[in-house]
Amino acid sequence: MLEEEYNPRRQLPAHLRPAPPEEPVFAFEIRPATSRDIPDMLEIYNYYVSNSTVTFDEDALTLKEMRSKFRHVVDQLHYPWLVAVSPSGMIFGYTYVTPWKQKAAYRFTVEDSIYLSPAATGKGIGKALLQRMLDEATEAGIKEVIAVIADRGAEASIAMHAKFGFTEIGHMGKVGFKFGRWLGTVLMQKSLKKAKKGTRALV
Ligand SMILES: CC(C)(COP(=O)(O)OP(=O)(O)OC[C@H]1O[C@@H](n2cnc3c(N)ncnc32)[C@H](O)[C@@H]1OP(=O)(O)O)[C@@H](O)C(=O)NCCC(=O)NCCS
Numbered sequence: 001m002l003e004e005e006y007n008p009r010r011q012l013p014a015h016l017r018p019a020p021p022e023e024p025v026f027a028f029e030i031r032p033a034t035s036r037d038i039p040d041m042l043e044i045y046n047y048y049v050s051n052s053t054v055t056f057d058e059d060a061l062t063l064k065e066m067r068s069k070f071r072h073v074v075d076q077l078h079y080p081w082l083v084a085v086s087p088s089g090m091i092f093g094y095t096y097v098t099p100w101k102q103k104a105a106y107r108f109t110v111e112d113s114i115y116l117s118p119a120a121t122g123k124g125i126g127k128a129l130l131q132r133m134l135d136e137a138t139e140a141g142i143k144e145v146i147a148v149i150a151d152r153g154a155e156a157s158i159a160m161h162a163k164f165g166f167t168e169i170g171h172m173g174k175v176g177f178k179f180g181r182w183l184g185t186v187l188m189q190k191s192l193k194k195a196k197k198g199t200r201a202l203v
Pocket of ligand 1: 055116150157
């Protein structure tokens with residue numbers, strides 16, 4: 001028999017034991033994006049360009065292209081563009097809306113986009129970003145939001161939009177070809193309604 005079996009290690013009673021280290025809290029805040037966030041957002045987006053079918057872009061977006069999109073959405077259209085940020089300033093993800101189509105009568109309808117860095121997914125950040133986006137879009141007078149989502153590889157996005165009351169309004173088959181296979185898009189739509197005073201706008 002081993003010596004330690006004769007002398008089992010003494011353990012302090014529960015009330016005298018030091019508290020176990022606290023689980024790290026996954027903290028983040030949501031704020032309007034600024035032009036300084038563009039390189040980080042570009043890196044997140046280009047990860048999905050290279051590694052997924054959630055975007056149908058095949059070539060990495062350039063900094064110039066991202067800057068020009070940002071200026072158009074934020075400075076010219078005054079639409080919301082938001083980021084989720086860690087307490088130390090790391091960008092976890094972003095969301096924005098763009099006009100659904102250019103023709104004037106579509107002016108109350110937008111398409112949403114949302115991308116999180118891969119390590120930040122599955123922790124509730126997408127839900128928080130989308131909620132804030134929908135609230136701000138409502139405030140901006142937008143009436144309809146459309147999500148155009150790949151029908152393969154974007155299950156989280158489809159589930160999240162459904163959770164927020166987006167309903168499927170169409171499915172276009174084989175409209176994209178990436179990584180050697182045909183892809184379709186699921187179209188989902190949500191109508192925004194201004195909240196009565198003291199109530200939440202959405203969901
Ligand atoms: C889609 C995305 C924005 C969702 O954000 P997220 O922070 O990962 O999601 P959350 O943790 O907030 O969860 C929101 C809901 O999405 C769904 N969801 C999240 N991860 C999922 C997964 N792996 N599979 C299926 N559903 C999932 C669930 O319905 C979840 O709600 P619940 O936790 O109450 O059940 C994020 O995963 C992402 O950036 N994915 C890659 C890029 C992308 O697909 N962008 C959308 C292009 S259309």
